[in-house]
Amino acid sequence: MNLTTKYLGLNLKNPIVIGASELTNSIESIKELAQAGAGAIVLKSLFEEQILMDINSERLNNMTGAYDHIENHLGFYLKTHSVQQYLNLIKEAKAAVDIPIIASINCYDENEWIDFAAQVQEAGADALEVNLFVMPADVAMTGEQMEVNYMNVTKKLLEVVDIPVSMKLSSYFSGLANFMHELSAVGVHGLVLFNKFYSPKVDIENEAVVANSNKTSSHDNANTLRWMGILSGRVECDLSASTGIHTSEDVIANLMVGATTTQMVSSIMTNGANHITSILKDLEAWMNKKGYASIDDFRGKLNQKNVSNPMMLERAQFMKYFSE
Numbered sequence: 001m002n003l004t005t006k007y008l009g010l011n012l013k014n015p016i017v018i019g020a021s022e023l024t025n026s027i028e029s030i031k032e033l034a035q036a037g038a039g040a041i042v043l044k045s046l047f048e049e050q051i052l053m054d055i056n057s058e059r060l061n062n063m064t065g066a067y068d069h070i071e072n073h074l075g076f077y078l079k080t081h082s083v084q085q086y087l088n089l090i091k092e093a094k095a096a097v098d099i100p101i102i103a104s105i106n107c108y109d110e111n112e113w114i115d116f117a118a119q120v121q122e123a124g125a126d127a128l129e130v131n132l133f134v135m136p137a138d139v140a141m142t143g144e145q146m147e148v149n150y151m152n153v154t155k156k157l158l159e160v161v162d163i164p165v166s167m168k169l170s171s172y173f174s175g176l177a178n179f180m181h182e183l184s185a186v187g188v189h190g191l192v193l194f195n196k197f198y199s200p201k202v203d204i205e206n207e208a209v210v211a212n213s214n215k216t217s218s219h220d221n222a223n224t225l226r227w228m229g230i231l232s233g234r235v236e237c238d239l240s241a242s243t244g245i246h247t248s249e250d251v252i253a254n255l256m257v258g259a260t261t262t263q264m265v266s267s268i269m270t271n272g273a274n275h276i277t278s279i280l281k282d283l284e285a286w287m288n289k290k291g292y293a294s295i296d297d298f299r300g301k302l303n304q305k306n307v308s309n310p311m312m313l314e315r316a317q318f319m320k321y322f323s324e
């Protein structure tokens with residue numbers, strides 16, 4: 001059975017990628033995931049925000065703020081320190097396992113992380129996944145301004161590095177299909193759809209806004225599945241499905257609507273690395289039952305271009321007979 005997949009120009013032995021998370025933050029865990037059969041690893045992101053928060057100064061919470069002399073030194077020290085640790089993680093991961101290692105950075109604007117992206121490449125990362133997000137909460141900021149910001153970061157990164165670049169994005173775009181197509185047209189090698197954010201909930205007992213659980217379930221995959229199906233065959237880059245992929249059925253469904261790879265985090269956190277092995281076994285059994293010899297035999301078979309009822313992927317409103 002041929003499970004091989006080409007993602008971001010890299011040869012993966014199978015389409016299961018372990019997404020950026022605490023799972024991919026240590027060499028021991030990375031080795032365990034590789035041993036259990038993961039096709040590739042996305043390292044935990046290095047967050048600009050996280051580094052600034054470490055300094056614990058209100059003034060430094062302003063991502064682009066000017067610092068006074070002492071803070072500037074402190075900021076420089078902490079930033080260099082964290083960056084160095086991350087570069088070491090890349091080097092050690094590359095030495096420890098023989099599957100592709102994709103570094104991940106989190107950025108907000110086109111200045112702060114550009115040098116770091118070049119260092120990620122020098123450290124030996126096979127590709128770079130960029131977790132780029134600005135919460136569209138500013139009433140003065142238009143969607144167009146947001147898109148210009150995203151596009152500027154993307155173009156700058158593509159100028160700075162030669163390794164493949166994928167963008168991990170949210171679905172907060174009013175012209176989602178158009179913008180994803182534009183990103184692919186400027187040369188992005190992959191789009192990771194979609195990011196899942198830290199979300200708030202209300203504790204009614206203590207009357208406070210608190211953090212929600214970070215983990216997903218298969219139900220959370222619906223939005224990703226829809227957009228995979230719509231964008232597959234319409235953008236010029238790879239598509240990596242993320243959020244709510246828990247079972248072999250989820251993996252197969254996302255491949256069928258056109259995903260190049262499927263990223264998993266929550267289900268591996270819950271079930272352990274061996275869950276990868278059993279999903280691969282189930283995937284092979286399903287392919288065997290269906291008579292598919294390779295992933296390419298069924299990838300995209302149910303995307304919007306190929307499916308017999310394409311409107312099912314776009315349908316958003318409940319008609320009467322659907323709601324009964």
Ligand SMILES: Cc1cc2nc3c(=O)[nH]c(=O)nc-3n(C[C@H](O)[C@H](O)[C@H](O)COP(=O)(O)O)c2cc1C
Binds near residue numbers: 019044195216245263
């Ligand atoms: C504990 C935890 C840490 C995460 N850290 C990162 C991160 O550093 N960078 C990132 O891009 N996504 C991060 N994510 C998001 C995951 O990579 C993934 O997009 C999300 O969990 C949805 O996938 P899932 O449904 O398989 O969990 C994190 C998720 C969790 C649960």
